[in-house]
Amino acid sequence: MMHDDDAQPGYPSVLTVLGCDGGVAGGKSTSSFLLGERILIDAGTGLSRLGSDKLLAVDHVFLTHSHLDHICALAFMADAVFGLREQPFAIHALPATLAALKAHLFNDVLWPDFSRLPRQGSPTLRYHELNPAYEFGTLHLRPFQAVHSVPAVGYVIDSPAGRTLLSGDTTITDDYITAVAALGPLRWLVMECAFPAAMSGIACLSGHVSPDGLAQLVQAIDHPGLQVVLTHLKPGCEREIMADVDGRLALGPRLHYAQPGMQLAL
Numbered sequence: 001m002m003h004d005d006d007a008q009p010g011y012p013s014v015l016t017v018l019g020c021d022g023g024v025a026g027g028k029s030t031s032s033f034l035l036g037e038r039i040l041i042d043a044g045t046g047l048s049r050l051g052s053d054k055l056l057a058v059d060h061v062f063l064t065h066s067h068l069d070h071i072c073a074l075a076f077m078a079d080a081v082f083g084l085r086e087q088p089f090a091i092h093a094l095p096a097t098l099a100a101l102k103a104h105l106f107n108d109v110l111w112p113d114f115s116r117l118p119r120q121g122s123p124t125l126r127y128h129e130l131n132p133a134y135e136f137g138t139l140h141l142r143p144f145q146a147v148h149s150v151p152a153v154g155y156v157i158d159s160p161a162g163r164t165l166l167s168g169d170t171t172i173t174d175d176y177i178t179a180v181a182a183l184g185p186l187r188w189l190v191m192e193c194a195f196p197a198a199m200s201g202i203a204c205l206s207g208h209v210s211p212d213g214l215a216q217l218v219q220a221i222d223h224p225g226l227q228v229v230l231t232h233l234k235p236g237c238e239r240e241i242m243a244d245v246d247g248r249l250a251l252g253p254r255l256h257y258a259q260p261g262m263q264l265a266l
């Protein structure tokens, strides 16, 4: 368990959506969420919503997986805070995700190696393999196995008010449903639903969710206190996905579609 108790005020139990779309067409922006003020989950293009001061305040970046729509803005974040931080910011991810960042992004070809800049002993960022659990003030966070086309996790976040699952990119299998059900009652399920039902085959092949999988999962774990927030909708397919979801789930006001700027009180 990693503890970081030094500043309770940096860890309010609020998850702010910075980016949540399945692409960037038409002003859309990809996955990035700010937990409190000092923790990022994923660094897709939505990260550009944060001003320089807020970027500088981020001490921890937790990644779900290596795909560009979840990591690309890390490059620009490193550049923006380069030379301005007293301590490096931490990138927490699966070993395969860290290996991909080192080999393909911060490799001195696509982008400088900010784990050695500005100085080897005092770099801009440091890589950390994921621990089983983390504690930030009253928030507890831990990785949760996802099922995607590359090694991937989501995150379980516990606040004093309840439990949240942020899925990251995943497809829905029987084992996944069993694992989510074993978490007990969720307060928030922040779940991707990338494709409409007509593209269920592609969703499965690419390790994503379609409304049929979503409905199976929600039916297995639903309870009156559950709020479902959908993310990662493929641009251009939003209406079709929403109609498919409405036809399969009757969640009423407990169903939300993530929007940049949306804040969830965890």
Ligand SMILES: [Zn+2]
Residues within 6 Å of the ligand: 065, 067, 148, 169
């Ligand atoms: Zn992905």
Ligand SMILES: [Zn+2]
Residues within 6 Å of the ligand: 031, 067, 069, 070, 169, 232
């Ligand atoms: Zn993605």
